[in-house]
Amino acid sequence: MKAIERILQQAHLDRQRVILSESEDPRVLNAARMAVDRQLAYITLVGDEKRISEAARVHHISLAGIHIVSPEVSPLKEVLAERLYLLRKTKGMSLNDALQQVKNPLIFANLMVREGLGDGTVNGAVYTTSDVVRAALQIIGPAPNSELVSSFFLMMLCEPFHNLKGGLIFSDCGLVIDPNKKELASIALAASNSAKTLLMEEPKVAMLSFSTNGSAKHECVDKVRAAAQIVKQRRPDIAVDQDVQLDAAIVKEIAEKKVPDSQVKGRSNVLIFPNLEAGNIGYKLAERLGGAVAIGPLLQGLNQPANDLSRGCSAEDIMHVIAVTAVQAQQRKTDPITHFKAQEA
Known part of the structure; x- marks a missing residue:
């Protein structure tokens, strides 16, 4: 079974509440429809209900089974504004200021998740990555x-022409520009959990470099x-190869020559890049x-799931990120330490 199919199946087994804020975009509306039809998540759209309904009508998309919340008139507005102010x-x-900002669907969606009115949120089809990440950091906050x-990308290599098949985690490809050694270690640990x-x-973690096993100084x-x-x-307990070139990280025969004592043995499923540029x-x-399907950028280390999209994403891309967000929410609820601490916060 393909990695993305396993994620879709897992999302379906325990549906979570996922909130979308760019609700007039036809890609988002189509993704919401697909997610509900496939029973991947319970979907809430945040935005002006009349405009959402009109957009759905124009694009022939049914809103049956999809919840809509309008920040301007919602009874939650004052409560969430007070929370934002605090x-x-x-x-x-x-x-x-808070009363004005809470009218922004992106802010409203993140506040709903923070207050337990949703299990995760997906944005970025229209909003920039900086907007999405800023809202998540300021409102949901770190775990x-x-x-x-x-951040990380879930890279899918599932086509017949792919020599290496399956899913890979690439991190960090979208957020931390030049991590120091402690930050790079934190990225690797978080990416391991994501895998x-x-x-x-x-x-199986490969710490990528232009050096393999000390070949360069x-x-x-x-x-x-x-x-x-x-x-x-x-x-x-985690298999880790330090300073390894990409070929030795993913090709068994090259790993045997270059890293004879490798823990990963050329079978890495987590690639940690030394900086954002790489x-x-x-x-x-x-x-x-390479023809890989890139899902993300996805965020790791937050108190509750909040994921980004590429502004060039398709409806199917958004549906996939909805499923990923649902699975992240499931995991958070089964982690007793994280869930207990989050409830205390």
Whole structure:
């Protein structure tokens, strides 16, 4: 079974409440329809109900079974504005400011998730990544046990022409520009958890570099090696290769020659890039030249799921991210430490 099909199946087994804020976009409306029809999630659309209904009519999309909340008239408006004010008053926000900001569907959606009125949110078909991430960080915030909020792409290689088949986690390709060794280790640990949750496999982590097993000497290599050591110290149960080139990370025969004592043995399913520049280039090469399907950027390390989309996404892409968000929400609820701490917060 393909990795994305496993995610869709898992989402269906325990439907979660996913909130979408770009509700007049036909791609979002189509994705909401598909998610409800396939029973992947319970969907709430945030926005002006009349305009959403008109957009759905124009594009011949049924809204049956989809919940709509209009921030301008919702009885939740004052309650959520008060919550936003309490969250942001130390940053200079007034209650009047909060009342105005809560009319923004993106802000409203994140507040609904924070207040337990939804299990996760998906945005970014229209909003920029900076808008999506800022709202998630300011409103939902990092998980109690999270040192860093970072991002990853779920890369799907499922076509007949792919020599390497299955799902891969690429991180960080969308958020942390130049992580230091501790931040890089945090990214690797979070990505390992993402692999366990979404690929439903044991993580095999490759800390990517232009060096393999100390073949080059440079401060950039030193950072990657130091980050790998932190990961090994904190999670000795995870298979990790330090400073490994991409070919040795994913090709068994090359790993046998270059890294004879490898833990991963050329079978990595988690690729950790040394910085955002490499990560962004890497995922786009895999997508555009390698024919991989890129799902994301997805966020890890938040208190509740809030995921981003590429503004060039399709309705099917959005549906996939809805399913991913649902599975992340399921995992959060089954993690007793995270869930208990989140309830306390």
